[in-house]
Amino acid sequence: xxxxxxxxxxxxxxxxxxxxxxxxxxxxxxxxxxxxxxxxxxxxxxxxxxxxxxxxxxxxxxxxxxxxxxxxxxxxxxxxxxxxxxxxxxxxxxxxxxxxxxxxxxxxxxxxxxxxxxxxxxxxxxxxxxxxxxxxxxxxxxxxxxxxxxxxxxxxxxxxxxxxxxxxxxxxxxxxxxxxxxxxxxxxxxxxxxxxxxxxxxxxxxxxxxxxxxxxxxxxxxxxxxxxxxxxxxxxxxxxxxxxxxxxxxxxxxxxxxxxxxxxxxxxxxxxxxxxxxxxxxxxxxxxxxxxxxxxxxxxxxxxxxxxxxxxxxxxxxxxxxxxxxxxxxxxxxxxxxxxxxxxxxxxxxxxxxxxxxxxxxxxxxxxxxxxxxxxxxxxxxxxxxxxxxxxxxxxxxxxxxxxxxxxxxxxxxxxxxxxxxxxxxxxxxxxxxxxxxxxxxxxxxxxx
Numbered sequence: 001x002x003x004x005x006x007x008x009x010x011x012x013x014x015x016x017x018x019x020x021x022x023x024x025x026x027x028x029x030x031x032x033x034x035x036x037x038x039x040x041x042x043x044x045x046x047x048x049x050x051x052x053x054x055x056x057x058x059x060x061x062x063x064x065x066x067x068x069x070x071x072x073x074x075x076x077x078x079x080x081x082x083x084x085x086x087x088x089x090x091x092x093x094x095x096x097x098x099x100x101x102x103x104x105x106x107x108x109x110x111x112x113x114x115x116x117x118x119x120x121x122x123x124x125x126x127x128x129x130x131x132x133x134x135x136x137x138x139x140x141x142x143x144x145x146x147x148x149x150x151x152x153x154x155x156x157x158x159x160x161x162x163x164x165x166x167x168x169x170x171x172x173x174x175x176x177x178x179x180x181x182x183x184x185x186x187x188x189x190x191x192x193x194x195x196x197x198x199x200x201x202x203x204x205x206x207x208x209x210x211x212x213x214x215x216x217x218x219x220x221x222x223x224x225x226x227x228x229x230x231x232x233x234x235x236x237x238x239x240x241x242x243x244x245x246x247x248x249x250x251x252x253x254x255x256x257x258x259x260x261x262x263x264x265x266x267x268x269x270x271x272x273x274x275x276x277x278x279x280x281x282x283x284x285x286x287x288x289x290x291x292x293x294x295x296x297x298x299x300x301x302x303x304x305x306x307x308x309x310x311x312x313x314x315x316x317x318x319x320x321x322x323x324x325x326x327x328x329x330x331x332x333x334x335x336x337x338x339x340x341x342x343x344x345x346x347x348x349x350x351x352x353x354x355x356x357x358x359x360x361x362x363x364x365x366x367x368x369x370x371x372x373x374x375x376x377x378x379x380x381x382x383x384x385x386x387x388x389x390x391x392x393x394x395x396x397x398x399x400x401x402x403x404x405x406x407x408x409x410x411x412x413x414x415x416x417x418x419x420x421x422x423x424x425x426x427x428x429x430x431x432x433x434x435x436x437x438x439x440x441x442x443x444x445x446x447x448x449x
Contacts, residue, residue, distance in 0.1 A: 005177045018139045019185055025135060026189040029128045030196050033086030036125065037197060040081040040097055047076045047098055047411045055406045063401040067314030070391055074100035076411040077383045079376040082367040082418075084204055086197040088129035088359075090368025098411075099380060103388045105324040107332055110377055128193065129362040132212050133355050134248055136182070137219045141240040143178040144223040146233040147171060153233060168444050171227070179220050186212055207365050207420045214429040215358045221436040228443035248355045255349050255356065263342045287316050294319035297326070298389070304396040315396050322388065336374055343370050351428040361425045367416045379414040 009015050055073060062069040079097045101109045148171055151157040161167055190209050199205050226239050287309050295302040307313035325332075350356040363369040394404060 005173055006180075009174075009177050009181065014142055015181065018142055019181065022131070022135065022139055022182075022185055023189070025126070025131055026128065026185075027192070029126050029131050030086070030189070030193050032125055033089065033127050033193075034196050036089055036093070036127075037081065037083060037086045040085075040092075043098055044078050044081075044411075047078060047100075051076050051100070051409070051411060052406075055409065059401045059406065066391075066399055066401050066404075067317070067395050069401050070103055070395060072102070074102045075383075075387050075409060076100045077376075077380050078411050078413045079372070079379075080413050080415050082204075082416075083197050083199045084208065084366040085368050086199075087127060087193060087208060088362035088366040088368055089125045089127045090129075090363035090366060091370055091373060092368045093125060095373040095376075101380065101384055101387075103318065103384070103391055104321050106381060106384045107325055107328050110380060128189065129359060129366075132186075132215065132362075133359050136186070136216055137244050137248070137355075139182065140178075140216065140219040140223055141237065141244060143182065144175060144220065144227065145236040145240055147174055147178075147223070147227045149227075149231070149233040149236060168441075171224075175220060175224055179217070183213060183216060186216065203420050204365050204418070207422065207425065208362065211358060211361050211365070211425055211429070214426060214433065215354060218354050218429055218432050218436070221433045221440070225436040225440040225443070228440040230443075247353060251353045252356045255346060255353065258349075259342050259345050262345065263338050287313075290316060290320050290323060293323055293326075297322070298392070301392055301396070304393075314398075318388075318392065318395060336377070339370065339374055354429060354432055357428050364418065365420065365425075367418045372416050372418075375416055376414050383412050 051074075058069055058072050062072065077099055079099075081092065081097055085092050099109070146153075148157070151160055160170055187209070190205075190212070193199065194201065194205065222243065223240060226236050226243075229236075231239075288306050291306050304315060307316045346356075347360055350360050360369070364371075
């Protein structure tokens with residue numbers, strides 16, 4: 001029976017057109033992902049070369065004054081891109097993967113972004129995660145909305161009831177045929193993705209595949225439950241499309257507004273204001289008071305002494321630059337905390353919204369989530385301090401620019417250690433599959449089918 005049902009399904013125009021479109025869109029999404037990865041690789045490859053050119057040019061111009069030289073020099077840090085980002089770009093197209101910072105105040109530099117085409121950002125990227133979350137469910141609806149009503153409306157349901165040992169088994173067979181066809185198309189896309197994107201078959205890649213399969217099975221279970229209500233095709237299609245619209249558009253948008261209201265981030269503005277005020281006010285502050293605060297933070301540098309109150313001095317200048325960051329450190333920490341609270345709240349509520357849960361899981365596995373960027377910003381702070389402490393003694397000793405081995409300064413790389421939380425990723429989807437499958441079977445047992 002399965003072979004006959006499979007051949008019958010493959011011959012339908014809905015199946016041919018649906019599978020053709022999803023495969024074509026899948027290939028396009030992989031091409032978009034590959035283009036994104038190539039762009040990231042190109043940028044990262046150019047960073048080292050450009051940084052050395054930048055350093056060499058400024059050393060030639062300001063060799064006699066290392067304080068002025070380091071006022072202009074910038075040092076790059078790279079947030080390494082996971083090859084799986086080609087499948088789920090997430091926020092990688094908004095948050096920069098490469099940031100160059102000077103040893104001046106950091107807070108204002110953290111949020112410099114890439115120069116991107118605003119039209120591209122407006123329309124977003126057609127990656128495989130978008131195709132999975134938004135398009136595949138529509139195809140499942142097209143394949144299953146008339147699973148039972150088609151037989152009844154064509155007058156063959158009575159014949160099926162007489163000839164089949166179990167009408168439930170017949171409907172499950174029809175459903176499984178459609179599920180196998182679509183899941184095979186998805187597995188094929190993942191196989192092609194592994195080749196195109198150069199992703200290794202590791203735990204992260206396996207997690208993406210398993211999450212995707214469970215997400216599609218959730219939609220098949222949901223459709224089977226709607227079919228079990230024994231309504232006509234129009235009702236089934238309208239109900240399923242309404243559920244799709246609710247799950248992929250309305251609920252995520254409502255949750256976004258709820259989280260933004262629950263966790264406002266006024267610190268985003270006050271951080272920059274305090275950082276700038278903290279720096280600019282030092283121009284009118286006693287230099288010794290400024291240096292005392294600076295040496296309290298870095299007692300190992302106190303041997304360089306206190307500059308005179310009159311005139312300009314690089315020791316005092318870089319000290320007040322750093323104190324500008326110190327003034328805004330509390331607000332900066334609070335802002336990062338609020339951002340992470342937003343993401344945690346989103347993940348918590350997303351457990352009840354399978355579409356959003358799947359998208360967030362994809363971003364987490366591919367290291368393209370907001371938490372990845374916050375981790376990079378924290379790494380950037382550590383990198384900035386390491387560079388500052390390396391150059392402070394040279395600035396305060398007024399060494400020549402040619403006395404520094406500039407070749408040792410290569411772009412730093414941040415590797416995000418993403419752990420796969422299988423339990424948190426898979427359990428919500430398995431729970432929804434079990435729920436709607438059970439409801440469908442209950443409807444059958446109660447005589448609704």
